[in-house]
Amino acid sequence: MRFLTALWCFVLLGVSPGLFAHTTGWQPAQHLRAELVSEYQTVKPGQTLQLALHFIPDEHWHTYWINPGDSGLPTSIDWQLPAGVTAGPIQWPTPQQFSIPPLMNYGFGGPTVLLSELTVPADYAATELNIAANVDWLVCEEICIPTSASFELTLAVAAQAIVSETAVDLINLGKVSQPNVLAVSGQYDIAGGSLSAAISGLPDIDFQHFFVRATEVVDHAAPQQLLVSEGEWILRQPLNTYFTGAPEQFEVVLVSASGQGYSVQLQVASDGAASSSPATKTVPTLWLVLLMAAAGGFILNLMPCVFPVLSLKALSIAGNTGSQQQQRSDALFYSLGVVLSFVALALVLLALRSAGSAVGWGFQLQSPWLVAALAYLLFALGLSLSGLVQFGLGLMNTGSDLTQQKGGKGSFFTGVLAVIVASPCTAPFMGGALGYAVTQPPLLALLVFVALGLGMALPFLLLAYMPRLAKALPKPGAWMETLKQLLAYPLYLSAVWLAWVFGRQVGIDALAILLCGAVAIAAACWLWGRWQMRRQGSAEPIFAVLLVVLALYVVSLPLPTVSTTTANAEQQHWSAWSPQRLAELQASNKPVLVNMTADWCITCLVNERVALNTESSKAALALYDVTYLKGDWTRQDADITAYLHQYQRDGVPLYVLYWPGQPAEVLPQILTPDTLRQTLERLSRQ
Template identity: 55%
Template sequence: MNWTSRLPTALLGLCLALPMLAHAASESDLLPVDEAFQLSTRALNRDEIEVAFKIAPSYYLYRERMKVESADPAGFSIVEAQWPNGDPKEDEFFGHVETYRLNAAGTVIGQAAPTLAEVSLKISYQGCADIGICYPPQRRTVTVALPAQAPANPAGFLPGTSPGLGDTSIATAGGASSNPLAGLGQTTSVLGATDALPLPEDQAFQFEAIAESSTEFLLRFTMPPNYYLYRDHSRFELVDPNVGTLGSPLWPAAQTIQDPEFGAVQVYFDLVEVPLRLARRDGAPTVVALKGFYQGCIKDGICYPPMERTLQVEFPAASAGELTKVAELIADEAAPAKAPTATSIQTPEPNAGSLPALTFWQALLAALLGGLVLNLMPCVLPVLSLKAISLASSGETPAKARAHALWYTAGVLSSFAVVGLLVIALRSGGAALGWGFQLQQPIFVGLMAYVMLALGLSLSGLILIGAGLANIGSNLADQSGAKGDFFTGVLAVVVASPCTAPFMGGALSFAFNQSPLVALIVFLALGLGLALPFLLVGFVPALAHRLPKPGAWMDTLKQWLAYPLYITAVWLAWVLGHQRGVDAMAIWLIGALALTAGLWWWEKNRFADRQWSRHLLAALLVAASLWALWTIHRLPADAPAQNTSQFAKPYSAELLTQLRGAQTPVFVNMTADWCVSCKVNERSTLSGDRFKQALADTGTVYLKGDWTNEDPTITAFLKEHGAVGVPLYVFYAKGSSDGVVLPAILTPDLVDRTIRGEP
């Protein structure tokens, strides 16, 4: 199989009504708009005007985006504009459309006043280049001279050759210059506009930043006369999110202008200075890299495409008091942005695009409750149930029961501490990791599937796994029993990891943004919640006595509880298929057969003479199963786009920026195949007719990001919104500068009201 051919489908032809371009190709590859689409007009007679375009090769115009209006309806009233049929095309956003290539000519039919000498027309159009960039909607105002008398136009007389007929010239902000910026972005070309070429980006919009204090940037934009900067099309982020947390930009009062595309907008002319707080993690002197995204226009001229610049700013040392103060200020800014719940959700407010800030004690409580919920997961429940029943039926003293509970809890707490500190250490070192990163590794997923299969075989009575995994139905010495309890706790953490983030979003986000000591305490609280039921059974004899009495039914229950583990193994194999393709599933099945054969042979010869020589074959079979995992790991990653539904578009940061700039409502779903709650939400809420109808009624675009494999773009989005894992659901309402984060557990009513903007 040719694995290299599995590339994600390229997103071409993103043509949206907004003043920005996709960055799929370099600007130097794009012709100025007036070279790509050369507009000309002429009067065929006093009541008919031809509008023609000469289109450059590899460029095309949309028929549906053609529009002609009269600048003086009293002098020239337009009856209709006739355009020829174009070439059919299935467009990414506009659906079934018609396009023109090389040439296009239409006729504007109207009625001219008797004394009218010339007609002013407003012509709108939009086109794209085959390289994957679409121009924003263009506008031109042209003046067409009319003949003094309507020509008779006898048979054989060519239109346009009579005296007085001719082409009109078009005054644009940049003409047909070789400057690639000319015509890019929203263009409102009006007769009389300046004929000067647009300045280069760095001269038109000078972006500077200094350290105003040890915890605050001072940003400055400087523009020449008649250039202006959009306030709401600007944002800032840290290149390394581990440096700290940015506050909201403290924009000064802006000037309101009427924008042809966006209506009333807030802009700045000449110069604007913007304070920006920074809650640093470390008070030592440092250099911070700040990335700015912004956009601006020329008054009555072109708009520049979105610009992006990165500045290095040197910060002095900050005291502990300064760090604490700025962190409290930023937390106060985010305080109104409360997380929506399943019963009440608010309209998105500024700074509502991240998870709610928690206090230390709130984070501990959330961690404890989240760990408690994990005990109900189908992977954890069989292990926990049988462990509790075996404890109750063992007839041991209360002291030994407490020892079992404590060793199990030690295994849980140790595992959460190791995994949590590993993630924090890697993130501090610059690695783009989130909670659940281990499930993005095929080796780990395949190994977990093996463990589920082996435990299921043990519960079915086909093999006997000792205390290291289940400690079920065995009479162990104290040392072996402690080991069994400890590793049962480890196993509970491992199998619960796919379900942790949905119940722990706020607490994990809090932990990842604190010192290692505070983060460790939060992770230990999560582990305590997971271990709490078993602790109660071990330390409260009355609870143990309320458990069912031992008997033959326990063997039947144990065998039934094997099936959730088998189902989990099948699910994990399915995840492998999405990570590395169908071949990975086949290789895992071969490895599973080898593992099963090895365990069976080991069990068959458990008490045989010369058992070590007999066990050699079992060891070779188990090694073959591990080799299968390594083979799977070396396969190339499968394309995530294949997991999107027919009405969902694959997430990309560029596409989201374009949609938000066009004030298009957007619903973003960040998911993964190994995330159980993600799949439940998609089945129950995000694939139903009610959800689809809400999208259609409101014009909302549904973007779906797949985090099954490592994806730095999605990881950055999660960090931007304060999430440490999936699921993450963010809704951007029309005209809102920020998104609102929805709960990890969705309901159809909640999502429907959110998209429709209902309380």
């Protein structure tokens, strides 16, 4: 009966039903079927109607939301329509979460309906409406497959519009799957490395999580906070690694326990700023920054520049397993040494900045003399662990017969040394915390550095004050002598690394002088060790002191600086960075990768080896015609320091990718082999 009615309408309208259809029919693609469906099979001038892009992916496969999360691409539609006919944006359903640790993606699994509103102008005079659309989508499971398809649909145009009854259910499904738009709005602020939002007037619903529609604002895989305070919903989530700024207004989708979405618009708070500059007005902001600082300090213990020195403390703990009181005393003195060293570095850094110097985290290793002194110190400590001399017993606290006073001093200075050699490393979470600290009043800045120190000392405090952990440590015994000698080798390697940094700073001739000084240090340790065994005469200690003074003197002499970075740049796949060079490339609409690095930055060197200097990354740079600029902060450079401050960073590494027509992207501090390639692929599709 319905068919006869429709046929009779077509006859009355003078239209042949075989020429028109409300759907394009299914187009098969890899792991997905797609069709374009019209709400009406006959339209009239001045009408609006819904068009539905209908996806049915294979089981376990999914497509993406407008904000795809950590990876992926949203579906896009390029409409080709007659003059005057317009199509609105995609009306996105409430998305789902797809966790692929450590990533979190947003999209749609199962049947998906993406609606778009089509408007026919009132003066449309043609008898048919030709609709064409080129659609791009990405369908993923463990692998992702980009697909494109073209859809063509022809609808009759007449004085009376006729609904396609077979399409009604699909259109309604698309409408129901969209989030309910609530007539409320909230305010948000960017503070302490997190997005914080407050929304009033929400219905009495138990919201479980939320989606931020704006891309690269929040860290999608990070835990969310949703709580109600005095009738107001508070939403919090850490910022995205690539965060550079947030729009004045954007949408969040709150999701209830039943899976229903609710759309709310967020406006930037009147006393906030939609930028990456952390706010400092609220107590929660400060606590979040302190937590980030403590986490960064804790992770520093695992960084390669710190781990060798921690072998000294490991030996101390192993030697005191029988005395809980001694362990706690050592842990407290070690923590005091760490915290006070961080505070001292902060005071020097803030004083130099207030005097106009452009310095940042790790600034002390920009001094070749200090690098040489640290190389000598670690070399001498290694010789002590190898048994050549015993001057380090008080420092390393390995003897069980030492008094508590000596043990405290040893633990304290081990903490000092750990902080000094930690400065070349920037652990995750540290970048944001340090960038926050240097923009705050001195007392707040010092508080952040104290949190860094407490985080770094935390493992040893836990060992000392948690008996169950302490009991897991082995008992003292003869094995300790062997362990002591083995632990010398990480110190030797650290000394080699510092010698290499020294050579990169001041040239190969200066490195030869440094190595001669190392021989003098070895001779001084040998003379001191001989005197310790006999305790007779005074000539050997005097000669030992003179040799140490000589070693320090020769490396403090003025030496010509040789820039090996510039000398080799022509043979590399990168060019030297300068503000002028970057500005020229941006003015020419060239994609640019900027790498701010330093030879004393272990994290930087590892990233270059595993992620930037690989054949895969070189090929990606060449494929997308990206100019790779490298800034060398090994020695103080005011231009690089100013550039770091533009991105709220106080140290290296910093990786910034500029793509024409897109905001600058700050890449993660820890790069994977695929980070650069995947980022370039994503930007090239936008």
